[in-house]
Amino acid sequence: MDIVSRTSLIIYLxxxxxxxxxxxxGHIVxxxxxxxxxxxxxxxxxxxxIVDKLMKLKYVxxxxxxxxKYLKKEYPKEQHEFT
Known part of the structure; x- marks a missing residue:
């Protein structure tokens, strides 16, 4: 079973x-x-x-x-955590 990479869109109507x-x-969450x-x-x-198709719609x-995916997901240890 292959895992398909997915991304989320925020669509304003x-x-x-x-x-x-x-x-x-797509799948509405x-x-x-x-x-x-x-x-x-x-x-x-x-x-x-899909984005091209959605932007052509009148109600979008x-x-x-x-x-x-652009957020930093690893954080360095803080100094106060060691003491």
Whole structure:
């Protein structure tokens, strides 16, 4: 079984009623109705083509990629931890 690398997108919508149409592009993890965005996981290999398709839709305002892969994940030991 191969592990497929995935990335998350934050998709801002004009209206939350369009959430259903977006489901065909990936796996929706979370939604926020007040701020009108959807967090979705998609395959990393198909990310460019999916983002292009989503940006062409009338009801999509903005798409932001998740900053998780650019965050520092290893931290040096602090001085107070040794004493």
């Amino acid at each position: 004009k209206h939350m009623k369009h959430e259903r149409q977006i489901r065909k592009f 979370s939604t926020n109705k007040q701020q009108r965005y959807v967090i979705m996981y998609i395959n990393e290999e198909e990310a460019d083509s 305002k903005n798409i932001v990629g998740s900053p998780y």
